Amino acid sequence: MDRLKGKTALLVGAGSIGPGWGNGKATAVTFAREGAQVFCVDRNLAAAEETVKIITGEGGNAAAFAADVSKAAEVEAMVAACRKAFGRIDVLHNNVGIAEMGSVVEVTEAEWDRVFAVNLKSAYLAMKHVIPVMIGQGGGSIINISSIASIRHVGISYVSYGTSKAAMNQMTRTTAVEFAPKHVRVNAILPGLMKTPMVEHSAGLAQSYAKGDIEAMWRARDAQVPMGHMGEAWDVANAALFLASDESRYITGIELVVDGGLTCRA
Numbered sequence: 001m002d003r004l005k006g007k008t009a010l011l012v013g014a015g016s017i018g019p020g021w022g023n024g025k026a027t028a029v030t031f032a033r034e035g036a037q038v039f040c041v042d043r044n045l046a047a048a049e050e051t052v053k054i055i056t057g058e059g060g061n062a063a064a065f066a067a068d069v070s071k072a073a074e075v076e077a078m079v080a081a082c083r084k085a086f087g088r089i090d091v092l093h094n095n096v097g098i099a100e101m102g103s104v105v106e107v108t109e110a111e112w113d114r115v116f117a118v119n120l121k122s123a124y125l126a127m128k129h130v131i132p133v134m135i136g137q138g139g140g141s142i143i144n145i146s147s148i149a150s151i152r153h154v155g156i157s158y159v160s161y162g163t164s165k166a167a168m169n170q171m172t173r174t175t176a177v178e179f180a181p182k183h184v185r186v187n188a189i190l191p192g193l194m195k196t197p198m199v200e201h202s203a204g205l206a207q208s209y210a211k212g213d214i215e216a217m218w219r220a221r222d223a224q225v226p227m228g229h230m231g232e233a234w235d236v237a238n239a240a241l242f243l244a245s246d247e248s249r250y251i252t253g254i255e256l257v258v259d260g261g262l263t264c265r266a
């Protein structure tokens with residue numbers, strides 16, 4: 001308990017795309033349960049507010065803010081607003097991510113650019129503006145949500161998604177090395193097949209797995225995993241809690257795979 005007591009977390013993508021628990025929403029609530037004050041950012045203000053309502057309903061401290069973090073000016077405004085609300089930033093959690101289906105032959109130029117802006121540029125912009133704040137405070141912890149699709153072909157075709165996440169892994173390693181002397185840690189989490197609203201509400205994913213049949217998609221995803229089932233948003237949240245806390249103080253630049261053994265299988 002109180003593993004994040006006294007810390008402020010800036011959680012980018014703190015809402016959920018649909019009812020239930022997405023990775024970002026579960027992480028925001030987990031951080032708050034461990035004593036952090038959580039600045040919940042989402043381009044969908046209502047989604048961020050719902051997360052804040054859950055946190056404050058449990059007696060925690062949180063605030064909601066609307067920003068499209070693929071845009072530099074909105075990221076700058078987000079960082080300023082977080083500092084104004086809570087005075088500091090100890091943890092930056094970059095959770096936003098979207099998937100567009102298709103191989104290099106199928107994906108359009110507009111889709112490619114949008115995926116890279118939302119999945120990669122957003123994390124670059126957030127780190128660009130948060131790292132100087134962390135250095136001024138004496139350090140901090142940054143968590144970038146990647147995917148096992150950055151290191152494997154997971155059986156469905158979404159090259160723009162996997163490639164943007166692979167670039168995020170290298171941005172994580174490079175930034176970890178460059179800011180380690182300033183006590184800013186930067187790590188990535190690579191979730192595997194998680195049962196979240198993002199997957200349920202992506203028409204492209206259900207189509208790719210099982211011709212649009214959601215229940216058949218869940219069965220197909222369960223069957224792929226050595227543990228026999230998909231993970232939950234809480235599994236990502238608990239990994240993030242460890243990386244956000246001082247328990248991981250000697251860990252930087254890693255890719256923490258949370259996948260029930262999937263990437264160990266040939």
Ligand SMILES: NC(=O)c1ccc[n+]([C@@H]2O[C@H](COP(=O)([O-])OP(=O)(O)OC[C@H]3O[C@@H](n4cnc5c(N)ncnc54)[C@H](O)[C@@H]3O)[C@@H](O)[C@H]2O)c1
Nearest residue numbers: 013015016017022023024043068069096097147191194198
């Ligand atoms: N669910 C899985 O199986 C799985 C697997 C691997 C990785 N991931 C990664 O997990 C992350 C998403 O998890 P989630 O379950 O919280 O998803 P989610 O879609 O439910 O929540 C993400 C939130 O980000 C917001 N968002 C999207 N674009 C934004 C932007 N430009 N600016 C601000 N907010 C924006 C959305 O409105 C949404 O509320 C993504 O990075 C995804 O790639 C998921």
